[in-house]
Each structure stands twice: as structure tokens, then as C-alpha cells.
Amino acid sequence: MFSSWLGGVVTDPALMQIPLDDHLVHRGHGVFDTCTLASGRLYRLGIHIERLLRSAALARIDHPWTKDELIEMVVETASTAAIRDGAVRYWMTVGPGGFSPSPRECPEACFYCIIFDPTPLGGEGADPMHTGVPEVTVLDTPMKPPLLATIKSNNYLLNVLTHMEAVDRGGTFGVLVDGEGYVAESCVLNAAFITSEGVLRTPPFDGILSGTTIRRVMDLASEKLTSEGLISSVSQAPVPADEVRGESISEMFLCGGDTHLYPVTSWDGTAVGTGTVGPVAQRLIELLDAEAFGGTGGEASDFIDVPYGD
Numbered sequence: 001m002f003s004s005w006l007g008g009v010v011t012d013p014a015l016m017q018i019p020l021d022d023h024l025v026h027r028g029h030g031v032f033d034t035c036t037l038a039s040g041r042l043y044r045l046g047i048h049i050e051r052l053l054r055s056a057a058l059a060r061i062d063h064p065w066t067k068d069e070l071i072e073m074v075v076e077t078a079s080t081a082a083i084r085d086g087a088v089r090y091w092m093t094v095g096p097g098g099f100s101p102s103p104r105e106c107p108e109a110c111f112y113c114i115i116f117d118p119t120p121l122g123g124e125g126a127d128p129m130h131t132g133v134p135e136v137t138v139l140d141t142p143m144k145p146p147l148l149a150t151i152k153s154n155n156y157l158l159n160v161l162t163h164m165e166a167v168d169r170g171g172t173f174g175v176l177v178d179g180e181g182y183v184a185e186s187c188v189l190n191a192a193f194i195t196s197e198g199v200l201r202t203p204p205f206d207g208i209l210s211g212t213t214i215r216r217v218m219d220l221a222s223e224k225l226t227s228e229g230l231i232s233s234v235s236q237a238p239v240p241a242d243e244v245r246g247e248s249i250s251e252m253f254l255c256g257g258d259t260h261l262y263p264v265t266s267w268d269g270t271a272v273g274t275g276t277v278g279p280v281a282q283r284l285i286e287l288l289d290a291e292a293f294g295g296t297g298g299e300a301s302d303f304i305d306v307p308y309g310d
């Protein structure tokens with residue numbers, strides 16, 4: 001873990017600390033983002049840092065860092081800790097200073113970065129990306145207001161409750177549908193559908209998080225899946241839940257975290273398509289995996305080699 005407050009990296013998890021008076025802890029006044037470290041290369045860190053900077057601006061966090069300086073702190077964390085593979089997560093906060101709601105008492109914004117072994121989402125021992133998951137619409141957990149939903153902030157209580165309610169109802173991550181009946185997103189994943197006309201359709205980012213994975217999925221789908229004949233086109237447009245539920249979609253999937261794509265085999269007890277993992281989801285998993293872990297595809301700027309001292 002790197003902490004700008006301590007000014008260095010610690011590798012003993014017992015020392016992985018954040019001051020309790022950092023407003024991140026008691027006010028949720030902080031934002032975060034992630035990326036993937038694979039074979040000593042940071043995948044799409046720049047895109048994630050751009051979103052962190054947008055989140056920080058919306059959360060009104062005053063800080064001294066440029067995009068390059070933030071990237072450098074993440075690179076340094078991997079390099080100093082000599083870690084070559086893992087999930088990377090980092091927070092920008094208004095910093096420590098007291099327990100009031102006002103960030104004025106906080107003299108210095110903080111940046112914390114950790115690299116850890118990710119626990120697979122969707123249940124230990126299971127392989128939900130390859131078997132698919134059952135999903136349900138979440139009915140009792142409210143959606144975040146758009147401002148909060150579009151900031152990747154440290155206020156994830158509703159996301160956690162979305163996931164918990166989904167599990168209670170026999171689903172996995174949960175599907176949020178807005179007051180007008182349009183699909184929004186899942187607890188920490190974006191949603192996409194393949195319509196009966198072969199269109200890959202995903203909701204606009206108005207009141208949900210602008211996912212980096214779904215953005216890459218849309219590009220990969222346009223670049224490759226159309227020419228491979230797996231889909232006809234890509235559309236980012238409102239998705240009425242009632243229209244797509246049941247007969248009118250052949251596939252549905254949820255995605256996030258650079259390489260995680262979960263095919264949905266049933267939604268609210270009704271099979272999606274054939275009720276098995278479909279060819280579009282399968283191909284996208286392959287492409288995302290090859291890019292992040294194999295380095296095949298993507299732009300050169302999507303990869304940052306970490307310099308190690310050995």
C-alpha cells in the first residue's frame with residue numbers, strides 16, 4: 001500500500017492504515033478507481049485515472065496532482081512492492097483533519113493505492129464468467145441519485161445493498177431499473193443486451209457510472225464482432241426492461257473491472273435466450289482476457305510497463 005500521508009509504501013497488511021479522521025472514512029468524502037496489473041504491466045491505467053480526476057472534480061476535492069503524477073504514484077507502488085500481478089485500487093480523499101463535515105479542516109488531500117489478490121466476484125469456487133449467472137431485478141434498494149451514481153465515490157452502501165438484495169432474491173449482482181422502467185446498471189457492473197436483431201445495446205451513462213469495461217466492450221464489438229458476424233451493430237440507448245426481458249433478447253451480460261464479464265442466463269426466473277452462455281459473451285471474454293493479460297490488441301498507450309529493480 002502506498003500512502004501520500006505517510007509518504008511511502010508498506011507491504012505488511014497490518015500496516016495498511018488510513019487515519020480515522022480522514023474524511024474518506026467518516027464522511028465518504030473520497031473517490032476511487034481501479035485497474036489491472038498483469039505480468040508487470042498496468043492495463044488502461046490512464047483511462048481509469050481520467051475517470052478518477054472527473055470523480056474528484058465532481059466531489060470537489062482540491063488536490064495538487066496531474067494525471068501523470070497520479071500514474072507515477074501507482075507505478076511506484078507496484079515497483080516498490082515488486083508485485084507483478086494483482087488488482088489495483090486507489091483513492092483520492094480530502095484527507096485527515098477532524099470529524100466535521102467541512103473539508104476546510106483538512107490541510108492536505110491524500111492518495112492511497114493498494115495492490116491485492118482479487119477475490120472472484122460471484123461466489124468462491126464458482127466460475128460464473130463461464131457458467132453464467134442468474135439475475136433478478138432489485139426492487140427494494142433505491143438507485144443512487146445521478147450525481148452520486150456518476151461519481152465513483154466512497155459511498156457504496158447502496159451498491160452493497162443492491163448486491164445483498166439480489167442474492168436474497170436468488171440473483172447474483174442485481175439489476176437496477178429506474179422509475180421509468182429503463183435498465184440502469186448492476187451493483188458494480190454495467191449491463192448489456194443482444195437484441196433479437198443482433199444489436200449490442202447498453203444504457204447511456206446519464207444516471208449510472210461510465211464503465212471503462214463497457215466502453216472497451218462497445219469498441220471491441222464494433223471493431224471485431226460485427227465483421228465476425230456475431231452482432232449487427234452497437235447502440236448506446238435507453239433499454240426498457242419490459243421490452244428486453246423474456247423473448248426479445250438472445251443474450252444479456254454484466255461487465256466491469258477490465259476483464260470481468262458475466263453472462264446472465266436467467267432474469268427474474270425467465271431464461272435469457274437459450275438459458276446458456278451465448279457466443280457474444282464468450283467471444284468478448286476471450287478478447288478482454290487476451291488484451292489485458294496477453295497484451296494482444298488495444299493501443300500501446302493502454303499498457304504501462306512497471307520498472308522493477310531486479
Ligand SMILES: Cc1ncc(COP(=O)(O)O)c(C=O)c1O
Pocket residue numbers: 159185186187188189190209210211212213214255256257258
Ligand atoms: C456502480 C458501477 N457501475 C459500473 C461499474 C463498471 O465500471 P468499470 O468497467 O470501469 O469497472 C462499476 C465498477 O466498479 C461500478 O461500481
